[in-house]
Amino acid sequence: xxxxxxxxxxxxKKFGDFTAVDAVDFDIQPGEAFGFLGPNGAxxxxxxxxxxxxxxxxxxxxxxxxxxxxxxxxEIRSRLGVxxxxxxxxxxxxxxxxxxxxxxxxxxxxxxxxxxxxELLEFAQLTERRExxxxxxxxxxxxxxxxxxxxxxxxxxxxxDEPTTGLDPQARHLLWDRxxxxxxxxxxLVITTHYMDEAEQLCDRLVVMDQGKIVAEGSxxxxxxxxxxxxxxxxxxxxxxxxxxxxxMAGLAERSEVLADRVLxxxxxxxxxxxxxxxxxxxxxxxxxxxxxxxDVFLRLTxxxxxx
Amino acid sequence: xxxxAPSRITPIGTMTPFRAQRIWEKNYIAYRRLWxxxxxxFFEPVFYLLAVGVGTGSLVGNIELGDGSVLSYASWIAPALxxxxxxxxxxxxxxxxxxxxxxxxxxxxxxxxxxxxPMDIAIGEIGWALLRGVLYSTAFIGVMFAFGMTESPWALxxxxxxxxxxxxxxxVGLAATTWMKSWQDFDLVTLATIPLFLFSGTFFxxxxxxxxxxxxxxxxxxxxxAELLRGFTLGAIDWTMLGHAAFLVVMGLVGSAIAARRxxxxxxK
Ligand SMILES: Nc1ncnc2c1ncn2[C@@H]1O[C@H](COP(=O)(O)OP(=O)(O)O)[C@@H](O)[C@H]1O
Ligand SMILES: [Mg+2]
Numbered sequence: 001x002x003x004x005x006x007x008x009x010x011x012x013k014k015f016g017d018f019t020a021v022d023a024v025d026f027d028i029q030p031g032e033a034f035g036f037l038g039p040n041g042a043x044x045x046x047x048x049x050x051x052x053x054x055x056x057x058x059x060x061x062x063x064x065x066x067x068x069x070x071x072x073x074x075e076i077r078s079r080l081g082v083x084x085x086x087x088x089x090x091x092x093x094x095x096x097x098x099x100x101x102x103x104x105x106x107x108x109x110x111x112x113x114x115x116x117x118x119e120l121l122e123f124a125q126l127t128e129r130r131e132x133x134x135x136x137x138x139x140x141x142x143x144x145x146x147x148x149x150x151x152x153x154x155x156x157x158x159x160x161d162e163p164t165t166g167l168d169p170q171a172r173h174l175l176w177d178r179x180x181x182x183x184x185x186x187x188x189l190v191i192t193t194h195y196m197d198e199a200e201q202l203c204d205r206l207v208v209m210d211q212g213k214i215v216a217e218g219s220x221x222x223x224x225x226x227x228x229x230x231x232x233x234x235x236x237x238x239x240x241x242x243x244x245x246x247x248x249m250a251g252l253a254e255r256s257e258v259l260a261d262r263v264l265x266x267x268x269x270x271x272x273x274x275x276x277x278x279x280x281x282x283x284x285x286x287x288x289x290x291x292x293x294x295x296d297v298f299l300r301l302t303x304x305x306x307x308x
Numbered sequence: 309x310x311x312x313a314p315s316r317i318t319p320i321g322t323m324t325p326f327r328a329q330r331i332w333e334k335n336y337i338a339y340r341r342l343w344x345x346x347x348x349x350f351f352e353p354v355f356y357l358l359a360v361g362v363g364t365g366s367l368v369g370n371i372e373l374g375d376g377s378v379l380s381y382a383s384w385i386a387p388a389l390x391x392x393x394x395x396x397x398x399x400x401x402x403x404x405x406x407x408x409x410x411x412x413x414x415x416x417x418x419x420x421x422x423x424x425x426p427m428d429i430a431i432g433e434i435g436w437a438l439l440r441g442v443l444y445s446t447a448f449i450g451v452m453f454a455f456g457m458t459e460s461p462w463a464l465x466x467x468x469x470x471x472x473x474x475x476x477x478x479x480v481g482l483a484a485t486t487w488m489k490s491w492q493d494f495d496l497v498t499l500a501t502i503p504l505f506l507f508s509g510t511f512f513x514x515x516x517x518x519x520x521x522x523x524x525x526x527x528x529x530x531x532x533x534a535e536l537l538r539g540f541t542l543g544a545i546d547w548t549m550l551g552h553a554a555f556l557v558v559m560g561l562v563g564s565a566i567a568a569r570r571x572x573x574x575x576x577k
Contacts, residue, residue, distance in 0.1 A: 015577070052421050054576050078423045088418035092338035101334045105327070105422035153422075 005030055005157050005188055006051055010060035013046045013212075020046040022212035023060060028157075028190060033183050035206030036192040037199040037294060039306050042209040044192035045085050048161045051190070052082050065156065078106060081150030085161040085192075087142045089134045089149070096121070096130045099149055106153040116152060123178065124148040140171030144178065151182075158182065159190045164198060176201060194306050196294035208298060215301045220294055227300045228292035229254050229266040233273050235284040236262050245282050252276040257299055264299075266292070327424055331432025332439065349440065350447050353393035357451065360511065361385050371513075379542070383457040387466060387537035388510040390448050391473050394441050395530055396501065398474035401437035402481035403497050407488050416575055426572040434478045434564060441474035442467060452541065460543025469540055469553070473533035476556040479563025480529075486570035504530040529559055 006028040013021035021043040028034045036044045049055035051064055053073035062069060064076045089098050096117055103113035121127045124144035129137065137145065143163065150158055163179065164172040179202055183189060193199050199206050200220045208216045208223070216223055233253070237245050246258055253265035253273050263284075267273040270289045277284070298306050339346060361382030368381040409415050416429055445467045452458050481497070488494070508530035514522050525531050532552040539549045 049577075054417070054420050056576065074423045074425065077421060080421065082418075082421035084414075084418065084421070086414060088414035090334070090338075090415050090418075093334070097337050101330070101337065102422060104330050104333055105419060105424050107327075107423065 003030065004028055006062065006064050008060065008062040011047070011050065011057065011062050012059035013043070013050060013055065014058040019212050024214045026207055026214065028188070030188050031186055032204045033189040033191060033202055035199045035203030036209050037194070037196065037206050038209030039194050043212040044209060045161055048159055048192060052080055052159060053077055078153065079156045081153065081155030081158040083146050083150045083160040083163055087146055089142060089145060091134050093134065095126055095132050095134060095145055098134060098145060099152055102149050102152045108153065113152070120148040120151055138171070140167050140174060143167060143175060147178065157188050157190065161192050163191060164195070196298070196306055199294055208301060210302045216297065223294060223297045224292050228296040230268050230292065231270040232290050232292050232296060233265040233267060233270050234262050234288040234290065235265065236286040237284050245284070248280050248282055266296070327428045328432035328435055330424065331429060332436050335436045346440070349397050350444050353389045353448055354451055356389050357382065357386055361389070382455070383459070385511060386452050386457045387541040388534035390445060390466065390470055391530060391533035391537045392505050392510060393444060393448065394470040394473040395477045395504065395533065397441050397444060398437040398478035399481040399497065399501055401440065402433060402478045403485050404494060406433060406482060407485050410485070420575055426575055427568050430482065430564065430568040430571055434475065434482060437478040438471050438474045442471050445470035458541050462543045462545060463541045466537045466540040469536050472553060472556045476529055476560040476563065479560045479567055482567040483563045483570060486567060486574060504528055509534055529556060532556055
């Protein structure tokens with residue numbers, strides 16, 4: 001088999017009649033940050049749970065570290081660091097004790113664990129909260145502690161399910177900063193997210209997931225080049241003139257998307273598109289020119305936005 | 309400082325096969341701060357013993373057993389109180405406490421992303437309930453001895469016997485918890501344990517009941533537990549005790565098997 005840390009072929013998860021993950025293929029290579037981008041319900045968490053061997057595979061094949069999740073779950077998990085979507089810190093224990101006991105679950109000995117706790121608290125910027133209970137920590141701190149906990153066994157693969165969902169922007173940036181650092185040190189990361197900026201910033205390569213299926217794969221740049229144009233002109237109109245304006249716009253851009261609140265024109269040259277609007281006498285209430293993002297890729301592929 | 313340690317910490321192949329003790333370690337760390345809770349588990353049966361055994365006992369006077377031997381009421385109910393306390397301790401641990409961890413903490417889901425398995429958790433939590441039980445039983449036997457309520461060295465055997473009671477009830481409690489949906493369901497737990505506590509030959513010999521009720525009481529696991537302990541603390545050893553013990557062993561094994569299966573299904577979807 002290949003060198004992939006995780007290799008999935010036709011990987012499927014069903015809950016009764018419902019197919020949450022529908023025959024997906026992917027390969028995760030050592031040293032990369034691999035993303036699963038998709039809206040709520042896309043099947044990201046279900047996929048993570050199969051990789052972490054806590055959820056049995058319904059159909060298809062997968063190997064993790066070349067091992068079989070069904071029969072070698074324990075070996076696989078001993079080399080994983082898992083940050084679940086919902087924090088599951090032990091509220092009966094302190095910050096340091098949460099790290100300690102995970103070291104124990106991984107069969108580490110106390111003299112190995114103690115220096116590691118110091119390092120990880122430093123890394124998670126929680127040194128001052130060492131003896132604190134978990135309950136009063138902020139959302140960002142809990143998340144960082146969960147990440148630190150996932151690193152206790154020096155994992156070969158770190159799985160982060162929506163690492164920054166629910167955090168305020170400042171806490172998010174602090175967390176991203178920590179993840180960059182892991183990346184720089186050569187860690188292999190698997191990140192799921194429904195934030196396109198998170199995927200763009202953190203992931204070397206990603207798959208776009210929707211309704212259990214992988215609809216595209218590539219680096220963020222690749223995907224944008226392939227499925228979107230260089231720039232997007234976003235227009236807002238008054239309700240009465242919108243339909244009329246949309247009809248007149250034909251030919252001004254490579255492609256257009258008409259959303260409830262705005263019209264998006266995908267173009268390689270925004271100046272030219274704006275000139276075209278002027279010439280046709282179309283005067284939107286508001287014009288915004290921006291570069292294309294993964295959000296546009298997702299819209300193109302599925303006809304819907306990432307966040308509903 | 310680097311977060312990438314230089315070498316593998318858990319090389320594959322050297323992992324401990326048995327890890328239920330990790331759960332004990334976790335609980336030990338948590339309970340170090342909860343010593344008051346731990347103590348209340350000891351005092352409750354002792355208070356009962358003093359209030360009902362010694363207090364009510366002074367009104368009741370001595371009890372005459374079938375074989376004609378006579379003993380104080382307190383000596384007679386003490387082993388039953390010990391059995392009830394083993395039941396309560398382990399039922400509370402495996403229902404209330406574990407329900408909380410399952411529903412709100414999601415702690416176990418996290419644990420299962422490490423090399424730990426559902427079986428480790430099931431054995432670990434039932435075992436922990438037992439470990440606490442052993443502590444309480446030992447202390448209780450100490451109190452009985454101090455009050456002169458133990459009749460023979462066989463009384464020491466009441467400690468493993470109480471542990472068996474804890475195992476039987478803990479396993480069934482854990483299995484029951486896997487069906488619980490809300491805190492209201494715990495009224496059912498109380499509804500089950502209170503009559504067991506009152507009517508299992510705890511406070512009076514069951515031959516005061518009509519034969520039909522006597523048969524009903526014999527289905528009560530606490531009856532078997534109380535009779536088993538009574539045999540040991542009174543030093544009245546006979547073969548029926550094997551039957552009582554077997555009842556509890558089977559109950560514990562069936563409960564554990566169901567609990568481990570149900571937990572697996574709940575946690576590994
Ligand atoms: N245990 C379960 N039982 C039934 N349906 C489930 C279960 N877990 C997830 N699902 C369903 O599977 C779909 C995918 O869920 P999930 O993998 O959590 O998506 P995501 O993480 O991308 O938001 C959702 O429609 C969800 O309701
Ligand atoms: Mg999810």
